[in-house]
Amino acid sequence: MSTIIARISIWSNNPHLQSLLIQSSYNPSLQFSDYKKTSTNPYVLAIIQLNKDLGDISQRLISIYDHCRIKNQKLSVVIVHGETVDTEKNLYFTQLLDQLGGGSPVHRLVFVKDIYHESLLDSETWLESYILESLLTKKINISSKGENQLYPLSVRDFITGLQKILFLSSTSGKAFWMVGDSITDLDLAYLIKKNLEDSDEQYEIEATAANYLGSDLTSLGNQSRASLNWEPVGDFSMDLRRAIQRLDEDRSKLMTSLHHLDIASKQTNFFKLTKTREFLEKLLDRYKHKKGRLKAIENSSELIKKIFEYSLALVALVYLLVTVSFITFTSMSLINQEKSLNFARNADTSSSVKALTVSSTFAKIGESSYSFVSPVFSLLAPTFHEKNHNLFVFLHYSQSSLENLQQTVSLAEKIYESLGNPSININYNDASLALRSNLSQIYENINQIRLITEKGKLPAFLENKLEASPEFKNISLIEQQVTQILKSSELIPAFLVGDSPKNVVILFQNSNELRSTGGVVDYLLALVMEQGRVVSRNIYNASEIDNLLTTKISAPPLINLYTGLESWQTRDLNYNPDFSLTASNFSAVIEQSLKFKPDIILAVNESLMVSLLEEDKGILLNGQNITSEIFKVELPKTSPNPLYSQLIDHYLDKIFNHRLSLLSLGRVIAKQSLENQILFWSVDDNIEKTIVGQSFSGVIFPHVCNSAIPGSVSCLAETTYLNESNFALVPVGSDLKKKVTHTVTFAQDSVVHEYLIDYQFTKEFNNLNRDLNEIIQLYAPTASTLEEVGVNGKNVASNSIQRQQHGPLERFEIPISLKFNIDNHITIKFISPLTGIFRLPFAYSITEYRQPGVSPNNGNIDLVIKTPDSARAALITSPAVSLPGSFTYTYPPTTSSFGISFEPKHP
Structure with a gap:
């Protein structure tokens, strides 16, 4: 089967580079043609050379983007830098394309520096002009230190990398740096001098130009190479040597190279094919006219024609x-x-x-x-x-x-x-x-x-x-x-492999009373399995477990404050947001009450039952129709709710009797995992070490810098987690909407964090003579100090706040009281110290944990990062809204990170 030819429409403000690509024959599977609004080619390439005319460039790019979206074309935008990297233009085009792309981008953004053609004559890029001018004047001017970095990339390698970017589906909406291996301007000067001296020509090197201490592009380039599985293969020193030799043989090329004329398009074979087709059509027409003629063939010439026609x-x-x-x-x-x-x-x-x-x-x-x-x-x-x-x-x-x-x-x-x-x-x-x-x-x-x-x-x-x-x-x-x-x-294998029975405990939580790991614990399922066979299966409510305990466990101070109970009740046992620690507490309680030690503990919440009911489109239970909506209405009426227990039994029967479709079960598990609503713990340390990086492990630990931040830049990584628990015995659930804004500001020797939480009740709660008591647990970087906690404009007493060390993180436990039926506002401010003085260039990465039990459309966190006065952003790891002096990024409903790199403002 013949090779697919990818047809690419190309537009550029450098017509010489555009013509060069159209006539290139490096890759037979790519065919370039001039961009037209009527073009139906599946790919469009827009090349913007920053040292060329940029008049109306934004409007042109917007127009191209709109046409690509309408025609479902893939767009690659290439920004070609000149002598220095223009980070402001990088940021501008990044934000422009992200705004045009919205939630469904059709673009790929490519940054290129020091691109060249092997002949040094055809593309009119900055590097070619720089070299040709030095050859013409027999003199080159480099930086005074000779350390300005160049990243020569041949057009051939550029096309190869571009093919990867165009064809890989995972590149949509992303940015890439395509650069060659770095050399200094001093190295380039000596390369030219050596090649010219081989032909007895004199060449001067002056070191009076400015020193540019820009970002090292090697790390950015290496990241793109790794993600695209692409490596430039061109040898710049050999290309330079051959080009100088050719120019030395014909000086006229050198004299006219800086004033190129447009290159005429090559003639294709289409004209010949058209003529051939027209010839065949004429033969067929003649055959049709002669079809009715039945006279004898008079001569051999007509016989030949007749044979040919038939x-x-x-x-x-x-x-x-x-x-x-x-x-x-x-x-x-x-x-x-x-x-x-x-x-x-x-x-x-x-x-x-x-x-x-x-x-x-x-x-x-x-x-x-x-x-x-x-x-x-x-x-x-x-x-x-x-x-x-x-x-x-x-x-x-x-x-x-x-x-x-x-x-x-x-x-x-x-x-x-x-x-x-x-x-x-x-x-x-x-x-x-x-x-x-x-x-x-x-x-x-x-x-x-x-x-x-x-x-x-x-x-x-x-x-x-x-x-x-x-x-x-x-x-x-x-x-x-x-x-x-x-x-x-x-x-x-954790559930089903082993010589001894597996003791599995599943915690069924109720997020209408939100708790650290998903909701108050209504029921526990104790399941004993051996090689996939169910040995025993029992469901207990939290009170039944409490009644089986021989030794009471002392409650943490804040739980004691809100519940008035000295003993720690099972329904409140999931207090610690780190599930590996919470599961260990449950393991001890289960071992004492039920007389077996759990091998596995799972934590789910009522959204699991909602998803199962949605898959079944409702069920008949005890003579009543139960749909997901009915279940959501009934569940908050009492805790624990018998309907919850009946549904657990019903679906256990369906699963173990194989009456629940495997595809339905798979879809439900995938959805719950995707929304961070399932937590898993194993007594086996090897399994725990294997899954610690997965969201379902529930382990809280400091995260490293976002992988999109170059390794060459000094980076500060911070991890935070705002976790909330309702201890008012009032199931507010989705009737309490909240919006969280996390603002980060950089001081000289610290990072200042401020959370603003806005609460709004969507339902009236009547006949309540108490407040909505909650505990907010905040995880902050090591050595952080809590500066201020306010509820509706009033400060929370500092002596009521508990502080603990959680590995290298600080854990603050903050009691708060909200008023029912009014809008409430909470502010929390803390400062994390830096190990040294804030210096540019500088990168910052922050990871924010997402709490289970919070629905995907409630409690989203907006991260606002303030830009230091002396700095400007050089790189962001995800699309964000740029405002004067800040960037705003909305976290997805899962644990995720955001990174930003700053560099000094140029005067």
């Missing part, structure tokens, strides 16, 4: 039949593939496998048929040919994904069916490994499918079909779910 008709007929075969069998392949997907969606794996086998057979016949006629289409209709080629690529990846999905479902069903069924013998270690391997392959295939199904790459009938498919509409969500199931599958 041969041509026969060839046309064969091509027609083969084309019909290609269309028919490919269509049948797509139809059977859709059937296979529908069967898989309905958990009918056997029928899905049969339909996929038929689809694969038809696809092979269709592809073989097309390979016979493809040379003609590739010449006469290249766009049509490219779309057909993409069609078979799509079939390959989608069929491969379905096959992996079938194998995954088959393996998962075997594991699922083995639960509670001792007659099924299975090696859980091997099955788990195979499961992860198939899921990884599905993830890779989905990435490729996302790339090939972009608008304009497939035949129109298939694009219309895909637009109506729920799977392709939600392909990003499916990709996230596959990732979460992949992470969850790592825990299968």
